[in-house]
Amino acid sequence: MIHMNISLDTTELKKVRIRIDDGKKVRRTKYAVYADAALPKIIKILNGRKPKSLGAVTGPGAFSATRTGVALMNALAYGLNIPIAALSRAQFDSSEPLPPATKPPIAVHYGMPPNITMKKMK
Numbered sequence: 784m785i786h787m788n789i790s791l792d793t794t795e796l797k798k799v800r801i802r803i804d805d806g807k808k809v810r811r812t813k814y815a816v817y818a819d820a821a822l823p824k825i826i827k828i829l830n831g832r833k834p835k836s837l838g839a840v841t842g843p844g845a846f847s848a849t850r851t852g853v854a855l856m857n858a859l860a861y862g863l864n865i866p867i868a869a870l871s872r873a874q875f876d877s878s879e880p881l882p883p884a885t886k887p888p889i890a891v892h893y894g895m896p897p898n899i900t901m902k903k904m905k
Contacts, residue, residue: 786805786806786835787803787804787805787806787832787834787835788802788803788804788834788835788836788837788838788881789801789802789803789804789825789828789829789834789837789838790802790804790837790838790839790840790856790868790870790875790881791821791825791837791838791839791840791852791855791856792839792840792852792870792872792875793818793821793839793840793844793845793848793849793851793852793853794840794842794843794844794845794848794849794852794872795844795845795848796817796845796848797815797816797817797848798813798814798815798816799813799814799816799817799818799820799821799824799852800812800813800814800875801813801814801821801824801825801828802838802875803828804880804881808878809878812824812828817848817851818847818848818849818851818852818855819851821851821852821855822855825855825859833863833865834863834865835865836860836865836866836867836868836881836884837856837859837860837863837865837866837867837868837884838856838867838868838869838870838874838875838881838884839852839853839855839856839857839867839868839869839870839889840852840870840871840872840874840875841853841869841870841871841889841890841891841892842891842892842893842894843892843893843894843895844894846893849891849893850891853889853890853891856889857887857888857889860886860887860888861887861888865884866883866884866885866886866887867884867885867886867887867888867889868881868882868883868884868885868889869882869889869890869892870882
């Protein structure tokens, strides 16, 4: 395991942001892709190395994109048996250390009740 924390923000539609914190400095990358394209980007950054912990911005944000990003990072944390931190956008954008990570899963914060279906007509 290396001293690296990887965090993901997919709260905006067709925008994936990845934060890489190696303990010395924080770097961020941005891609104009949908959330489901984040995994290959993370795998390339890790390059076979196991991070110390993961993080994900839990919202509020684009409904499906946010859910996809959080589910991806929960699955990675579970599969790698490492902790994960639930982040706000402000925490992701900061250069401060991330909040304490816990065992997965973390939950999505929608900001309002989800409304994904139309009301039935009588």
